[in-house]
Amino acid sequence: MVSPIYLIVIPLAVAFFISFFDRLGRGLSLTLFYAGLIALTAISGSWLLSTVTGIIGSEGAIGGQLSQAAGTLVFTAGLEPPLSIALAMGPQEAFFLFFANLAGLGAAVVLGRRMAAESVTAMVLFLMVMLGAQGLVMTLDLFNLFVFLEISSIATYSLIALERSRGSMSAGFKYIIAGGIASALFLIGTIYLYRIAGSLAIADIIAAQPAAAGMAGVTAVFLLTAALLIELKPFPANGWALDVYQSVQSGVVSVIAVVNSAAVLFALYKVFPMLPAPLTNALLWIGITTFFASNLIGLRQSSVKRMLGYSSSAQIGLLISVLALSAMYGWSGRLQVIVFASIFFGHIFSKAGLFWLTEVQEERGWKGWSGPRAAGGVLLLAVFIAALAGLPPFPTFWAKWVLVKSIILQQPLVVAMLLLGSLCEAVYLLRWFGRTVHLRRTAAASWNTPARIALPAAAAAILLTVGGVIAGLAADVEPLMFLPLAAGLVLGLLVWLPSRLQGFIAAALVTAAGALFIPQMQGMASVFALVFYGGGLLMLIATLYKRQDSPGFYPLFAALVLSLGSLIQATGLLEFFLAWEIMTFSSYFLILLGREAEKPALNYATFSVGGAFVLMSGMALMAAVLPPEIFQGSLIAAQVSAEPLLAAAPGIIGQGRDVFAVAPNGFLGGLAFTLIAIGFLTKIGAAGLHIWLPDAYAEANDDVTPLLSAVLSKAGIFGLMLFVLLFPAALFSWFNLPFVLRWVGVLTAFFGTLMAVFEEDIKRVFAYSSMGQLGYIVLAVGLLNQLGWTTALYLTVIHLLFKGMLFLTATAVIDRTGTRQMYRMGGLIKNMPISFISALIAIIALSGVPPLAGFGGKWLLYNALTANNYVLLAAVAFFSSTIAFLYLFRFIYTVFLGQLKIEHRRVREAPAALLLPQVVFILALMAVSMFPNLLIQPLQSALAMFPADAGWQNGTMVSSIGYWNGSAVMWITMSVFILMLLWLLFVQRKPQPVSQFNIVFAAERPERPETTHYGYNFFAPYRKALGFLVTPLAGRFWHRIAEVTGSIGGAARRIYTGNGQTYALHILLFVTILYFLIAR
Amino acid sequence: MSTDINKEDTQTQQESIRQVVEAMGEYPGAADASDPQLFCEARPKVEKPFRGVFEKFLNWARANSLWVLGFGTGCGAIELRPLMTSRFDASRFGVAGRPTPRQSSVFIIGGYASVKTLKRIVRSYEQMQNPKFVIALGSCTINGGMYWDSYNTINRIDQYIPVDVYITGCMPRPEAILAGFVKLQELIKAGRGEKANEYAEHFDWYKANQKKVIKDWDMPDYNW
Amino acid sequence: METSLVLKIAYAALSLFIAFNYGILLGATTYRIRARVQGRLGIRLYQPYLDIIKNNAKRTSISHGIMFYLGPIFRITGGVGTFLFIPMIYGSVVFSNFSFAGDVLLVLYFIFFGQLGMALGAGEGGHPYSAIGVSRGLAQMTAFEVPFTLAIIALAVQHNTLSITEIIAAQQGGILNWSLFTNPAATAAALIAFLGMNMGNPFSVVTAPQEIPIGPPVEYHSNYLGLLQTNRSIFNSAKLILFMNLFFGGATNLIVMIIKTFLIYMITVIIGVAFPRFRVEQSIRFFLVVPTLIGLVGLVIALW
Amino acid sequence: MNTSYQYSYTNIEELLEILVEKGFIAPATEQQHATVIGRRQVQSSDLAFVTVAPEAARHLILDLRDRFGFTHLVLLTAVDYIEEGKFLLTYLLHNYELHHDIGVQVPIGREAAEAGASMESIHDLWAQAGTYQRELKEMFGIDFPGSPRVDEPFILEGWDEVPPMRREFDTKQYSETTYFPRPGRSTNDPADYMRQKLYPKE
Structure with missing residues (x-):
């Protein structure tokens, strides 16, 4: 087994050497770059495999305590902390890292052309982002967490700024502001925590229970959490992030939205045990509000990328609230795996896939987004959107089901917000999809999906499907239930x-x-x-x-x-x-x-x-x-x-049972x-x-x-x-x-x-x-x-x-x-x-x-x-x-x-x-x-759980009040009909067959079939008499609801002014208000 | 409330009509009369009556069930109205009005017939079913009457359709018309009400006369 | 006491014959009565027979197509069928028809059979007036069926049966047992609906001779018309007998039947000569307000 | 007193004066035949006729409509003055405020050009004028270029003779050759009849 330390070493080394190799040729440096990323993925993958099989091997089934069960601890330089960096690699870390690295690798492939064209700096920065993510996930030390956070942030906004467009410069700067605030808060919090716990190791701090140590401890934990939270873009302090999503190239956004967020989320996960209850509660509401509000606002978005940005923000919010919920209710094991891992998994791949797919037409709004030309491209789009919207068999579907089911009694409001938010999300995603399909059909310009996008996207789609099916099977769904999907x-x-x-x-x-x-x-x-x-x-x-x-x-x-x-x-x-x-x-x-x-x-x-x-x-x-x-x-x-x-x-x-006796x-x-x-x-x-x-x-x-x-x-x-x-x-x-x-x-x-x-x-x-x-x-x-x-x-x-x-x-x-x-x-x-x-x-x-x-x-x-x-x-x-x-x-x-x-x-x-x-x-x-009776008798016997209230006598059905003999009616009618027909045939001389205009037309001849056919508004008098009953009241009602929802979304959107100062103010206000709410 | 609906309704109707009209483009005019899918082209046939007592019985029934086509072709139509009133009460004779030629057996030509009306008369007459009878009222139908020199009014209706009974006068009074009905009944009972077959027999002659004066002949030769 | 099938058919044919002649004579009589009111003599009593013979004796006819041809046959099948599903004389084996085949619901829906077939046949005639007539007829029908249904449901609830025979049975034993007296509101609602069903004034806009020659059958003639006239008399009898059975205590012999149905028919005749004609939307509104409310009262009476 | 229009007048003479004064019509000439341009005739206190040249007619009619309040086109008809080789068109206009009528009479040549008689159309002033013009086209053969459906048959279906209202058309002859006159018809002219009855000797 390769030591996890290489996850740190490889990007560092590659980043260091890559500029030398670049001198020798871009081909060489690109090879090195991708080799490094593949190595990262492979290492984390091997760890995932071994830890998961380890658990399965040791306990026989998924369900035990996952953390550290089959992992390993690594200390850099062979020293104990605090002198060295302590890294952990367990199933959770492996899970996060593997999929984050996989998404990163995909993003790198998508960005391939750019990597080949631009200066080597881009590759270096990309690697540094990946490095930051590895560190954030693996480190066990608070200060190291800070360091990796900084590495990740600095690399990210350099990467953003590398685009050299006005928008991206401004977005990068906003990122720096937000990141700076977050870093400051994080550092202060760390200092306080060190003061309380005497150690920087997260495990020690958790053991010291800082939140129990009075207001200072709570504040310290709060500052730490707030810093991580800011990085996770909670509503409404996430304007800067949306600007970033909108102005930066999709490939890069996919890294930010997926790799970075995943890493920071994991960091939050690691510090979660030290959080006091009110903060956990607050996180639940922050998360779910972010989910709801972002999706609501997403309804009014015209830019595809910004819309996806809202969706990302929403999904991260959901993940935060799930973290909070699992902390509140002490979820563990399978439940946590199914809910959290599924949402996480579904989120990263569907979101990354969508960002990749939008890369070609990223400047367009959804109304003009004509979509991929190949049917396969549309299929990919459909898969990602379905996965994001939580449709089966994708992981989010199971997660939502389990989530709703677990908390419906305790947190009905959360469920309501979750479902309403999901509905909004589904609406804007499907609206976009529908438009795409429509534009594609109406032969507006649609584009070819280049292989550098199609391949990673296809891989992501397959992963999502497989993951979803696995999750479904894990939820004890009969394999037979997947038959429709399999057939499809x-x-x-x-x-x-x-x-x-x-x-x-x-x-x-x-x-x-x-x-x-x-x-x-x-x-x-x-x-x-x-x-x-x-x-x-x-x-x-x-x-x-x-x-x-x-x-x-x-x-x-x-x-x-x-x-x-x-x-x-x-x-x-x-x-x-x-x-x-x-x-x-x-x-x-x-x-x-x-x-x-x-x-x-x-x-x-x-x-x-x-x-x-x-x-x-x-x-x-x-x-x-x-x-x-x-x-x-x-x-x-x-x-x-x-x-x-x-x-x-x-x-x-079908079985007799007095069903109303319960x-x-x-x-x-x-x-x-x-x-x-x-x-x-x-x-x-x-x-x-x-x-x-x-x-x-x-x-x-x-x-x-x-x-x-x-x-x-x-x-x-x-x-x-x-x-x-x-x-x-x-x-x-x-x-x-x-x-x-x-x-x-x-x-x-x-x-x-x-x-x-x-x-x-x-x-x-x-x-x-x-x-x-x-x-x-x-x-x-x-x-x-x-x-x-x-x-x-x-x-x-x-x-x-x-x-x-x-x-x-x-x-x-x-x-x-x-x-x-x-x-x-x-x-x-x-x-x-x-x-x-x-x-x-x-x-x-x-x-x-x-x-x-x-x-x-x-x-x-x-x-x-x-x-x-x-x-x-x-x-x-x-x-x-x-x-x-x-x-x-x-x-x-x-x-x-x-x-x-x-x-x-x-x-x-x-x-x-x-x-x-x-x-x-x-x-x-x-x-x-x-x-x-051919039909009715079997139906009656199928309904034997009810007391019988109608019977049959010689083909006559007899109810308590009436009777009916269908066969007799049929025979009588047929006989009379045939008799009458025979009579007419007998008395009538052969009628002259005539054509359609041989009608008595008030002595005129009909002019044209159109003017002779009484067809339009056939029941005009009926409309006069009863037309008022079909006033579309229901339609108006629902239309009004849609309008109001849209306007609320539109109004909420106004807080995002696009001004960096405002965003900074949002963040500070958010933190301050949150603090007072917690401290109260 | 309801007025709003009606208004809305009218608007949508007008809108739809406008769309239909637009879709049709320029109104294409009447469809071709010689189109066999629009008009049946079969000629009328002589329908042989039954023989003997049975036919006599049927003729008796026909004579006593005279359904008059309600088509006032001239000023004489005003003389028909009183027939149904209590003073004259033509229903005693089995005479009843019928709004469609399909169901009628008696066609009353109510006086002068302009060429334009003649076209409709021919069409309606042909749409009646055999056996059918024609009563012509007034001098105009006999010799043109006061319109004898008009450029647009025919002089003799029997050149165009066969007539069973003429009733003279300008106009004949209802009593005269009743007398005409009785005369017609006698004819029918005597088995002489076979003018429909006569029309079929001399179809070409009648048709030639009709076409001589009706110049825009946009109908089939026989209107079934 | 099982009657053999052949005998049953023979009985049904007999009662059909009686109903046909009765319907024709009833029609002629009411015509004469109406004529007398206007100071005329009116038609001969046997005039309708002549008309039917005359129409059947027409030598030519045309056909617009199969459905046009079958339309009158559907119509008369509907009329005859409706008649056959109603017991004519209460307690009589001979005149019980084929009422074993179904209850009042069957009759209610079988009425539509002929109307639908006729409408289809008229539709193939291709005449716009047919379609306009059908449009009006159907529109009006939906409206008058509401009070009629309310009345029938009221009766069903009141007597706890849908069987016509049992409804008659429940009304035996004195005039006060008639639905007319046990549930006058339901009876009134049904009678108003009956006016619409007969399409006489003031609900005659369907056939409106002045506007749309005679509505649906505008293209029908000769033998078709003969069938339709035959149907009219049978169907009229059937409706009258149905109303008599449901609301006026049924009849235990032919004479009672004739007296009762004649009187019921006179109601429509009198109202017909006294009222002008409603437009379609007016009659729809009328049916859905006045008789419907009366019918609801009838329901309340029945449930109470 | 009509106030809502540019020119107000109270009686029909005043109207004619204004028309002359403003140059709409030529000054009065002697009482002459109706087809002579410039003729004016006051028939009664609310009815007058003026005869104008075909070129001026449309302008005058438009002014009468928009400036004098003659908003209603009562009729448009023609008289065949075969002796003078002219048709006289009459546009009768009505003023709803004063209830005055004015007839604008326009003589046009019977066979002005090769195409036959022709006159400017006013269907754009009154839509119903198109119908009158169709009728004139059919009955007199007067063409109104541009008028809607002017060439379609109006009441005579498929007429292919000389337009029947033209005086050169012999209706009796046409009837005799076309409509199978019943032989033996005799005429009783009341004048002849009375003369023979009263003065049988003569």
């Missing part, structure tokens, strides 16, 4: 294949997964599994109609479908949430593939991420308030161990369930939370929307039903949640349906229609009895059938006519007869007209409602269901009937790939219509 990855690697072939592979994957998992399911779970896998597969087949390639489409599609399956597979809250998040982001990226989808996708992401955070906090709270015997062990242990109740989830569903858990349980319900309702698009829905559905690609509506939207329903079964007691423990749920459901149905009536865009019509239909399902779920839940499941299945048909028809029509405006179509029945039949059957089913299966849903719903005296609900639901006629007729009339436009004469029938799933849906629908 595999298909992503096959991106060079022809698009159709990819589609077939994806279909094969989904089929295999379905064939494998569906038989394992039972009860309700199998219903949803059938919907998810079966519906997903059919939608996947439908996408094969596309003629042009769309890279990334099938990987995302497959990941999305499989993640829906994973939702059912999940055996723990974390696994459920993992699948949920995979579903969310894969659908976000899918939506983003749409041509005009930049804004809608952002809206979708905002609501989805927000909803997911609400869901997460609800789940965390739920896990926290459940009785300990259900979640074995302490709260802290609960986050990683598999929750036993949830482990049985798929089993519970005692209530009080307010917190109710609150938790409410949060969970809000999370699901966001996905469902319940009234008020729906504003993302129409745009996202409309602007997503035409082959994605059917999946979103017919399949994806059921995820929320599944979640809702699952959690009702899991935590039934929480339903009533705060307020009557089912009551609210029912009304939310019926109002969603009403407003969704009504809004659909007034839309011109075919996809928006069905988007609102989906919203309305899901409203009925939510209403049915809220009934909490067997008939109600049968209704919910029945509607879930039927909605898949008819909405799948409708959206596929819409896709076909849009594909063939090239427009989404219904009034521009018309008369397509003769050109697209099969699509027409599909649409016809679908609208009959959707509207609930017998004899098709849609009526079953209506019958079940009204029976369930009326039997329980929910008369108002029934009335509103009925009103909504009649309103549905309006948009349905309007759709089928305006598109298929009426006047064919001249330019649509050559329109052909939909492609076979689109028709095939429709035919399957039609057959399924007709089968269910002929024999309703």
